[in-house]
Amino acid sequence: MIKKGLTSLAIFFLYLLSLLPFWFLYLIADFLYLILFYIAGYRRAVVQENLRNSFPEKTEDERKIIEKKYFHYLADLFVETIKAISMTEKQVKRRMYLLNEEVVQHYFEQNRSIVAVVGHYGNWEWGALRTSFLTNHRRIIIYKPLHDKASDELYKKVRSKFGVTLVTMKATLRKMVEYRNELSISVFASDQTPVREEAHFFTPFLNQPTAVFLGIEKIATLFNSVVIFADIRRVKRGYYQCTFVPLIEEPKQTAEYQITEAHVQYLEKVIREEPPYWLWSHRRWKFKPE
Structure with a gap:
């Protein structure tokens, strides 16, 4: 019962979050990017390995630029997926x-x-x-x-x-x-x-x-x-x-x-x-x- 209640509460929270305007959600995404990239380091080793194997012809600096852009995009994708809950x-x-x-x-x-x-x-x-x-x-x-x-x-x-x-x-x-x-x-x-x-x-x-x-x-x-x-x-x-x-x-x-x-x-x-x-x-x- 507790697990079911927590799940329902989380879904309700996501729905409320999806009602926020896009500009506010993208402010959240900017903050989320900092957490994913600099603080949590979310799967950065996986991303770096995938980029290194996929683009051996690129320099390390070029791959780092792609990596940073990717995490910006990933943060945006996260809030956009939430926004889909209530999109018209x-x-x-x-x-x-x-x-x-x-x-x-x-x-x-x-x-x-x-x-x-x-x-x-x-x-x-x-x-x-x-x-x-x-x-x-x-x-x-x-x-x-x-x-x-x-x-x-x-x-x-x-x-x-x-x-x-x-x-x-x-x-x-x-x-x-x-x-x-x-x-x-x-x-x-x-x-x-x-x-x-x-x-x-x-x-x-x-x-x-x-x-x-x-x-x-x-x-x-x-x-x-x-x-x-x-x-x-x-x-x-x-x-x-x-x-x-x-x-x-x-x-x-x-x-x-x-x-x-x-x-x-x-x-x-x-x-x-x-x-x-x-x-x-x-x-x-x-x-x-x-």
Whole structure:
């Protein structure tokens, strides 16, 4: 009972915090950056190792600049994720601008469903919210449940509040078969880390052999869904824009691993162009191929 009460209190506090104006939340983010970077040193060793392995061609000073910018962004991302709890449709559309949503409509007019690939880059949580207003066809977000049940429930509630369908990674195939007679856009993360037992395919990514899930390729091929990349870029503090980039139009005509390598390589291109806005504190390279 105590644990449940504390959880409810924490969620209520986060909701109240989300009601604060953006300018005040970014003041909190500035303070949070100081704590994360200078006081707590939150995963700085992980970030430094990831940057060193990913960009051996850069100088130590260049990597330090990326590291500092990353922690500024991470603090902003933290308060922006909280703000998502109470964001309105108008706020979502204004702060996550779609440059070419007609690409999605074009494939729907051809009676084609879509697999949209994103990375943990920019603000993918706001991107998930923006998907809610993209079309009247079914919108599906594939997600990996959090270990903490209370946090997972909160994330599910926020992500689905405007009408998207949430599907866990393990239930993806079953649900996609269930929805196979409907036009849909399904959003998958390109850079989730599989557990060792499921790491069946490695491909070069940021200068390192990297384990990649093959689910995107399998689903796209099975249902012949067009594969596009949702390229989310940070325009300025609190504002993002998304460009839909077609990667594969005829999945059934591709070679094995072609789809997987296409979306992994595109994400690397995005990261190399603006490195600070990827999730560098994530332990992406937990293990190497044998």
